Structures are given as structure tokens and as C-alpha cells.
Amino acid sequence: MLVLTRKVGESIAIDDNIRVVVVQVKGKQVRLGIEAPKETKIHREEVYLAIKEQNRVAAETSPEDMKNVTRLLKK
Amino acid sequence: MEGKKTLNLETKIGNVQINEEEIIRFREGPLGFTDTQDFVLIEEDDDSIFLWLQSVNSRDIAFPILEVELIGYKSEKFIDASIREQLGIAQDSDVSVYSIISIPDKVEQMTANIKAPVVINSTKKTGVQYIMPNPELEIAKPVFKALREKLTASSNVAGPCDASSTIKRRKSCVSKEKRLNS
Incomplete structure (x- = not known):
């Protein structure tokens, strides 16, 4: 598994059309925002x-x- | 029957004769069975509210299903732009929405999966198990009590493949008279 370190507001690009953003880190919880084509099942x-x-x-x-x-x- | 190819199918409930054109194609089968792509809908009894979603290629894979309308959901609730595209839906009346049910040893604890219904386009013979984004929909919703109340309230609820049911439904069902003696 690929492991990356990111700060709040930073993101990860997957292929050309998927973007995962770290929105918030609170204690043991991480909120992620995901932008992807609508046919992507998330x-x-x-x-x-x-x-x-x-x-x-x-x-x-x-x-x-x-x-x-x-x-x-x-x- | 002329021109239509009939197949003799081994199913969970015995041998059934089907027309090739009754086969419903899933681009991906239900979760956990994604390689199982060809199914038929089989009715066991005229008066049963359940159907079997039976795999064409393996006798042992058959899911008991129930129309979501029978447990108080409007089919339209489950049809969105994405599913229209996936199944090539021209008009919503072509579509039937079913819930897969689980029957534990204690039958009264039976549940229906509302979170991931099976949506079938009876015209194009395409289907999918679609995971709904709505967080309030349950994967294992208890339905025994509600179903029993419904059935006892209207003692003559027609089975989904019943002759009195709509034509669109009958088209996608293998009816009882096509059954061979098993």
C-alpha cells in the first residue's frame, strides 16, 4: 500500500480525474473530500x-x- | 413460441424452461457475485409475493427478492440519472425495483436490503444492484411484521407474475406454467 503524508488542505490526485482532499483532522478522525466522475462508486x-x-x-x-x-x- | 430459443434451466426450485430473451444481463452481478451476470426472474407460486433472482449459469445462486413497493417504498425513489444511464432506461415505467431479502432461522427476523436494491429494466433486460447514497436506507431492515400486516389486510395481493399484475412485470417473469416437473 502506498502511504503518503498530507496536511489539512492538501490533496492527492488519482489518475486525471479523481482528487482526494484532507478537509479536517480532529483527534482520531479525518474528514476527506473526494472529487470524482459521477460514475465512480464511492x-x-x-x-x-x-x-x-x-x-x-x-x-x-x-x-x-x-x-x-x-x-x-x-x- | 416460434423463433424463440428455449433453454432448460436447472434452478434452486427445480427445472424451469425459459426463453433466451427472458435473460437479464448484469454488467456486474450483485456484490460478492460480480462475475455472475446472467439471471432470470422466477416465480415459485402464483400467490407468493417473492421472486427468485436465479443465476442462469449456477443452479445454487438464487436470491429471494421482493418488490420494494410491497414494503412501502416508491420505485421512483431508487431511480436517478446514474441508474437511467447504466440501464438504458427510456421511461421509468420500464423499471422494477426489488429488495434482496435474508431469511434467518428465526423467520420473524427476516430483513430486506433497502440500501442496495436490485433495479431491473424489463424492456432492455438489464439489471444492477445499486448502492444508494442515502445514509438513512438500511441494509438489513426488518420487514416481517409490516409484510404480514399488509398481507392479512388485503388477502388477495397478486403475486408479481400474476396474470392480474401489470404486463411489464409479466414480461420479465418466468411464469409457473412454463415449469417442468422437477
Whole structure:
């Protein structure tokens, strides 16, 4: 992993069209500003991981689970 | 049926016959399954509110999904400029928005993913799992209670592929009568 040191207000350029700026540093928190083309997907990593995990569990759903839910929903 | 190529597909719920033109292509499959790109929508029972988003190439990959409208969200909420472009959406009525559901052992704790719905353009047969920027949308929203209330309130809610449902939906569904005996 490339590690760079930056001060508040300084930025990092990624390719020609992405810019990451250090907006604020407060204790252990860093606020970052990101400028990128609108098709670039930017999300907190934990969001990605949580969705992946939810998909993994969902993909394993058995037809029996489905029948069970359908039955219980009608009770 | 003339001129349309039919395929016999092994799915989680048995063998199903599909038309080639029913295949929905994802440029990237759902997160964690990005290489899985071809899917069909399969209805198990006429009266089920759920559908399977079934992979064409692997029998074991099938996601239970539910129209977001059934859990109180307007489809339009999830359609923005970016998604119109990605899916080649000409008019919003071409689009169905689904939520992937998770069913734990305690069924009453079932959840729906509202943060990353599956958006399908039924006309162009394109789809994507789209992560919404809205922070208030939940990845695992409990939905059992709300669904049960809805179902018991209107006892004859049509299934998404039901004949009484809209034509646009039926076009993207593999209906029950096409099923072979498994």
C-alpha cells in the first residue's frame, strides 16, 4: 500500500480525474473530500462489506426457507 | 413460441424452461457475485409475493427478492440519472425495483436490503444492484411484521407474475406454467 503524508488542505490526485482532499483532522478522525466522475462508486468500506455479507446469506436461502416464510406471513 | 430459443434451466426450485430473451444481463452481478451476470426472474407460486433472482449459469445462486413497493417504498425513489444511464432506461415505467431479502432461522427476523436494491429494466433486460447514497436506507431492515400486516389486510395481493399484475412485470417473469416437473 502506498502511504503518503498530507496536511489539512492538501490533496492527492488519482489518475486525471479523481482528487482526494484532507478537509479536517480532529483527534482520531479525518474528514476527506473526494472529487470524482459521477460514475465512480464511492462508499464507506463497511457498507460494501455489509452488503456483500447480506448477499452471501441471501444467496444460500433454500426453497424450504422461502416456503416457511410464505406460510408464516399468511398466518 | 416460434423463433424463440428455449433453454432448460436447472434452478434452486427445480427445472424451469425459459426463453433466451427472458435473460437479464448484469454488467456486474450483485456484490460478492460480480462475475455472475446472467439471471432470470422466477416465480415459485402464483400467490407468493417473492421472486427468485436465479443465476442462469449456477443452479445454487438464487436470491429471494421482493418488490420494494410491497414494503412501502416508491420505485421512483431508487431511480436517478446514474441508474437511467447504466440501464438504458427510456421511461421509468420500464423499471422494477426489488429488495434482496435474508431469511434467518428465526423467520420473524427476516430483513430486506433497502440500501442496495436490485433495479431491473424489463424492456432492455438489464439489471444492477445499486448502492444508494442515502445514509438513512438500511441494509438489513426488518420487514416481517409490516409484510404480514399488509398481507392479512388485503388477502388477495397478486403475486408479481400474476396474470392480474401489470404486463411489464409479466414480461420479465418466468411464469409457473412454463415449469417442468422437477
